[in-house]
Amino acid sequence: MKTRKLNTWILAADLLWAAVAILGAGALRYGVHNLVWTPGLWLFLLATWLVWVLLSSRMELDGFRGGWRLPAVMSHVFLAVLCEMGVLLALAYLARHYVSRLALLYFGGLLFVGFGAIRCTALLFLRARRRAGDVWRVVVLGTGRVARELANRIERHPEMLCCVVGLLLPDEGALEDLELGPDSAQNSVQLSTFGIIDLLRARQVDELIVALPQPELPEIRNVAASCHESGISVSVVPQPYELYLTKPRLLDIDGLPVLQFRRASPSQLFAHSKRALDITLGTVLGIVSIPALFSAACALRLMKGLAFRWENRCGQFGEQFRMLRLNVDRHVVHSSRFEHLLELLSVTELPQLWNVVKGEMSLVGPRPESPAQVRRYSDWHQQRLRVKPGMTGLAQVHGLREQNSSEQKARFDLQYLMNPSLLADISLLLQTLWTLAMRLSRYSTLIASSTVPMNQPRSRRIQRPPQEILPSAHSTQSSAD
Numbered sequence: 001m002k003t004r005k006l007n008t009w010i011l012a013a014d015l016l017w018a019a020v021a022i023l024g025a026g027a028l029r030y031g032v033h034n035l036v037w038t039p040g041l042w043l044f045l046l047a048t049w050l051v052w053v054l055l056s057s058r059m060e061l062d063g064f065r066g067g068w069r070l071p072a073v074m075s076h077v078f079l080a081v082l083c084e085m086g087v088l089l090a091l092a093y094l095a096r097h098y099v100s101r102l103a104l105l106y107f108g109g110l111l112f113v114g115f116g117a118i119r120c121t122a123l124l125f126l127r128a129r130r131r132a133g134d135v136w137r138v139v140v141l142g143t144g145r146v147a148r149e150l151a152n153r154i155e156r157h158p159e160m161l162c163c164v165v166g167l168l169l170p171d172e173g174a175l176e177d178l179e180l181g182p183d184s185a186q187n188s189v190q191l192s193t194f195g196i197i198d199l200l201r202a203r204q205v206d207e208l209i210v211a212l213p214q215p216e217l218p219e220i221r222n223v224a225a226s227c228h229e230s231g232i233s234v235s236v237v238p239q240p241y242e243l244y245l246t247k248p249r250l251l252d253i254d255g256l257p258v259l260q261f262r263r264a265s266p267s268q269l270f271a272h273s274k275r276a277l278d279i280t281l282g283t284v285l286g287i288v289s290i291p292a293l294f295s296a297a298c299a300l301r302l303m304k305g306l307a308f309r310w311e312n313r314c315g316q317f318g319e320q321f322r323m324l325r326l327n328v329d330r331h332v333v334h335s336s337r338f339e340h341l342l343e344l345l346s347v348t349e350l351p352q353l354w355n356v357v358k359g360e361m362s363l364v365g366p367r368p369e370s371p372a373q374v375r376r377y378s379d380w381h382q383q384r385l386r387v388k389p390g391m392t393g394l395a396q397v398h399g400l401r402e403q404n405s406s407e408q409k410a411r412f413d414l415q416y417l418m419n420p421s422l423l424a425d426i427s428l429l430l431q432t433l434w435t436l437a438m439r440l441s442r443y444s445t446l447i448a449s450s451t452v453p454m455n456q457p458r459s460r461r462i463q464r465p466p467q468e469i470l471p472s473a474h475s476t477q478s479s480a481d
Contacts, residue, residue: 063119067156142211365390
């Protein structure tokens, strides 16, 4: 199923559910026996359909944008339904038409539940087709960041119905010898260029994607020509990878393909709106968090003699600033359960709301890092410094913290820079709440199974999974997320 066709089916299901939701809201408000379909309901339904079509085209509400994640899907749908209800209220006010607020509340709730269920049903349908073997089998020819990035992105998009069955890896010497390595070295197969087509046929490969810095080499051209003759599609990933932060647009000039790149540049309206959101929401959150911060600061003062600490970080364009946080050492196995809980729920980072209000940070953006680590940035990582650092971001809601490699976090941070949007920022804030709730749930499960007294070191009470305690050799994320 093509992505565009899937989007159409989801939108059609949304519009059908909107009509059902109107009837359901009327039945809940006035009762089934008193439900009457009036011309006013037809106008209300038409307005609902029109607004939702516009929102769907603007916000890409099919649920698979950026890869399927339930928190992201539900937060996008939630924000879209809020916008829908706001527009409908405004239209009703301008038309001087009375609408029951309780019926409207029922209608919004039914929309949210139904739209979420439609997207989950679409995911189950795609997974069923995948289990049945109805997938487009792909092999990636390439090495390094581009090939890994391509394989990861394909796997995160179930709506593409693609399966990466392996990687063709050029040997270190020349391109005459290639190896097929799906995941591990023991599964790799050494073969010559002339044996590639036979292997692709044996694996029932539908498409070969070339992701090499020099795809015009004679060996690669021979492979591509042989694939065409064998009915295997061939695609090419444009190089260099530094064009990652640009949006491609294919221009066909009388059969000559021209790939245009446009760098994503946020508008002044977005910048002012983002700053207004930072000041408003940062101030509100700062006031709300005062009791929790005061209690934690008092406890840390008694335990360690110092409640807060200042740390040097690099902000937008590499400018240094002093970041405020609670005085909790990160990932020290002998820390108390109380400090571990503060770190787990990122309460240690709440003082950075002061940095947000001052304008040194934003609520949403890449996490700030120390000057020493920024000096080791590659050109690719340097692009993270184009925006203000944030308290949370796309990498954090995907569960990545400082123990994950900088390559993984940079991938999500740069993806965030590709699509600047105020609604996307609000969605990431909602997803952060979900992430913290999941952390607390896992921590509560561990505590419930632990019978060791509170005053013993955390390393004796709770055994973290290996992926959470082993440092990454490529990690550059210094601040707790």
